[in-house]
Amino acid sequence: MTTHAKTPVDPAPSVPVGGAVGRPVDRRDGHAKVTGAARFSAEHHYPDLTYATMVHATIARGTITAIDTAAAVAVPGVVAVLTHLNAPRIRPVRKGNIVRDLGPSVSGTEVNYLNTDQVFWDGQPIAVVVAQTSVAANEAAPLVTVTYREQQARVDFAAEQHNATPAKGDLTFAGTKKKGDAEAALATAQVSVDLRYTTPGLQHNTIEPHATIAVWSGDHLTVHDTTQSTDASHKYLAWRFGVPAAQVRVRAEFVGGAFGGKFAVWPGTVIAAMAAKAVGRPVRLALSRKAVSRAAGGRTASTNRIALGATRDGRLTALIQDSITHVGSVGGLLEATSSPARHLYGAKNMLTRQNLVEMDLLPNTWLRAPGEAIGSFVLESAMDELAYELAMDPIDLRMRNEPATDPTSGKKFSQRMLREAFEAGAERFGWADRNPSPRSMRDGEWLVGMGAATAYHPVLRLVADVKVRLSNDGTALVQCGFHEMGMAAATVQAQIAADALGIAYEKVRVEYGDSDLPPGPMAGNSNQTATVATSVLAACAELTRKVTALARKTGTTGQEPAATLRAAHTPFLEASVGSTSRLGSLRSQGRFLATFLKDQRWSKAARGAQFCEVRVNADTGELRISRWLGMFDVGHIINPKTAASQLRGSIVMGIGMAMSEQTLVDPRNGRTMSAGLDSYYLPVHADIPPIDVAWLNEPDKSMPLGIIGLGEVGMTGVAAAIANAVYHATGRRIRDLPISLDKTL
Incomplete structure (x- = not known):
């Protein structure tokens, strides 16, 4: 058996006390990963x-x-x-x-x-x-x-769509949402579009394929x-x-993407x-690339009808989205493809429906920005088409339909700076230099086009248990079973704890990625940073109260915390949020419900404006992305360096979705034909332009430290921005992903 190994922590650069949050600090796991010291599963x-x-x-x-x-x-x-x-x-x-x-x-x-x-x-x-x-x-x-x-077996998605039934929805997402009479409003609209868009299934291809090492010691499992x-x-x-759960330990100190x-x-x-x-x-069981594609789910395919009705001055009177996705006969998840349509634009009449067809295929699961990645392609492409029908600038059309409150729930926005993001992004990108007519811009043999789209992803907070220990040598230890998958989770939590405790950043150590630690949230739905920060801040506040009380007793008020502990001959002080006892578990559930209900008072989301320039060869149809800008409204940025990396990585995934990726399923037998990197085409370095990302850095006052999750919003709107740019360059409208060569010729 191996012993309990601490997560490797690299020496951190010196950061002024009280000035860690907001600084571009290097990732703590970086050195261990590039030198091979990090051990993966x-x-x-x-x-x-x-x-x-x-x-x-x-x-x-x-x-x-x-x-x-x-x-x-x-x-x-x-x-x-x-x-x-x-x-x-x-x-x-x-x-x-x-x-x-x-x-x-x-x-x-x-x-x-x-x-x-x-x-x-x-x-x-x-x-x-x-x-x-x-x-x-x-x-x-x-x-x-x-x-x-x-x-x-039912394996042909196209042939089975007539068997689709309305989705029931879940805790946070209703299968059907209705406001007014959208079909009647569409029928009488002065200008309208009624369109069909499709997206293929997508597979996970993380750097680290799924792998497990399992060890039994009696009735204890590691x-x-x-x-x-x-x-x-x-x-x-x-x-x-x-x-018993106490006899099972799951360790995942490093995860190579998920x-x-x-x-x-x-x-x-x-x-x-x-x-x-x-x-x-x-036993060590490491899946091959082909095995991952056959035994671990990916994104469902989708078919979408979207219809928009508007007045001649561009005010939306009707918005309809009907989506069909599939699940497996033995599992699968609702892909919330109509999420952007429900929250982005102030249409007077709205109808969004989610429909599911059950098939004998590997059950689908989450894939970055589930629902919103598909939904933003559909909605933002349709908005572009409507803009051309109205002879209106696509950004102007969006801004004319900016709602004062959430279009479906009527809730106030905790923060919404989409107008500012588009204004700043358009100026930075040079949108005003665009000739609005399709096929009007050219550079030699290359047709040049520019496209824009809105990015959108909702905000979610879960609960995390955290323990923070402050020692008399001036160091602090943060413990929480959260996850490090390359997004610098431990780095930003160390920054938050350092400022909260008033100590130097390099004095904070973080342990994570182990079920023996206080339970952390799943690393998904862009929730982890805000969720863990909520508990870290609470634990640090409790520690600060303890130190302050101790300082009064020892006469060390105003001195650094370590001096107070040394004066009191106290080796350390601890503060915890949550516990693994049955009572602690019940309290955690109560904290989750309280947080959920509190957050439900607002309409919360990360948003942004995506800008793309493409070049399409007039003779061969070859498509190249030449420029990219993402301008985001994502709250207060804890670490600009790692935030920029997250947003760029999301945009790269969106480019893959738009231009090359698709799960190919044989409609005769249900076999995945693209099970491996030899037949599933991911974007490579040569496919990616310089990606400029920026943000407004305006804190959301309803969130801890003003944090809004940003891991997924960068993928949304990307496929639509590319498709819109291709239309501007060529006059050819792409409604079925991916945008392959045959569709641009």
């Missing part, structure tokens, strides 16, 4: 470690009637081959209440892996080979032969996992394996723990 070492490879189903729906493992078992080095016939029995998936008990509700699917003979999608893991080496495991896995009794929710994962595994794909618990994590229990040895 598959890189931990245990005695007698074995290696596992999953075997995937080759049909979309049916029953396993026979499974022959003899050839696989005969491969030298193979320790075991587990199937539904001999794998350990574990509890089936339990559908939990996401407010009461997050753990059981985070399963990627409802399948009881290796405990059932039923197949629910092509690619479902149905066996696992455990061997002394990864070479042996990979050699043996294809030798497992399976016989099936196939059933008719898991190194590529998760972005250690707390939910350890509760989930405890339930599945029937052990973007939503590592929040749910996918088959590899469960099967690794099953295999380790069966063979009585540690």
Whole structure:
């Protein structure tokens, strides 16, 4: 067994006391990552470690009637081959209440892996080979032969859309939203557009594929996992394996990207723990790129009808969006594609409907800016089309429809500076130099176009338990099981704690990424920084009160905190927010509900203005993005350096969505045909222009330190800005992503 290892912390640059927040401080994990000192989930070492490879189903729906493992078992080095016939029995998936008990509700699917003979999608893991080496495991896995009794499967999204039914919605998002009579208003509108847009499914391709090392010591389970929710994962595994949650530890000190794909618990994590229990040895299960695409969900495809009606002076009288997305027959999530349409523009009459079709495909899951990435492409493209119908500047049309309050809920905005973002962005980008006529700007053989779009992502806060310790040597320790996936989470929390305690930034150490620490939130929905900051600030305030009281007793008022502790012969003081006791858990649920209800008084969101310039070769149709500017209204920026990196990374993902990425599914059998980087095309460095990002840096007064999450807003509006620029350059309107070469010719 390995011992409890602290997260590596690099020496930090000197920052003036009280001046850490708002400074471009280097990421604390940077040195460890670039030098190889950081250990990711598959890189931990245990005695007698074995290696596992999953075997995937080759049909979309049916029953396993026979499974022959003899050839696989005969491969030298193979320790075991587990199937539904001999794998350990574990509890089936339990559908939990996401407010009461997050753990059981985070399963990627409802399948009881290796405990059932039923197949629910092509690619479902149905066996696992455990061997002394990864070479042996990979050699043996294809030798497992399976016989099936196939059933008719629903795998063709286009053919199944007529079976779509209205979505029920969830805690924060209603399936249908209506204001006035939008269809009647559309029919009588002076100017209107009624359009259809489609987007393909998208796959996760993070730098670090999904991987797990599972180790049993009696009834105690330790898991190194590529998760972005250690707390939910350890509760989930405890339930599945029937052990107390205190006996399961999930560690994820470093995660090489996730973007939503590592929040749910996918088959590899469960099967690794099953295999380790069966063979009585540690098991490492690292998924190949193809295995990730077949066993871990991505973004759903979508079909969208959007219709806009307006007066001749550009006032919206009707806004309609009808969306169809799919889920799996054994799980999947509602993709809130109509989210931007509900909150961005002040149409008098609105109707947005979410519809779902159930299919025998791998269940979909979160992928950066779920819902808003698709919805912003649809809405912002349609707004551009309406602007041309009105012979109006596209930005002017947006500004004419800026609402005073939220268009659907009527709530006041906690902050909304979209007009200022567009004004500042247009000036910085040179929008006024644009000739508004399509195909009117040219540079030699290149047609030049400029496009704009609104970026939008809602604000969410969850709850975090935090412990802060202040020592008499002048250092502080912050402990919280939050996650570091490359966004400098530990860096910004150290900056916040340093200023809150009135000590130097380099004196603050942060521990994270471990379910043994006070539970942190999932790293998703752009919530983590504000959520953890809320608790860090509360703990630091309590510590400050304790130090102040102690200073009065010791006569050290006005001196640095460490001097007070030394005068009192006190080695350290601690303050905590939350606890893992049953009472503490109930209080955490109460804190969540109180925070949720408080935040629901306002309409909160990150917003921005995306500006794009493209060049399209008049002869070949080759598309190149030549310039980019994102101007954002994202509250108070804690660390400008890491914030700029987050926004640029989001924009790059949006460029991939717009220009090349698509999950190709064979409509005959449901097999993912783009399962690997050889057939799923991500943008490379040559595809990306210099990306200029800027922000207004105006704090949202309803949030801790004025923070608004910004990890996802940068992806929204990107695809629309590109498509709008392509239309301006070529006169060709693209309504179906990706914008491939055949569509620009």
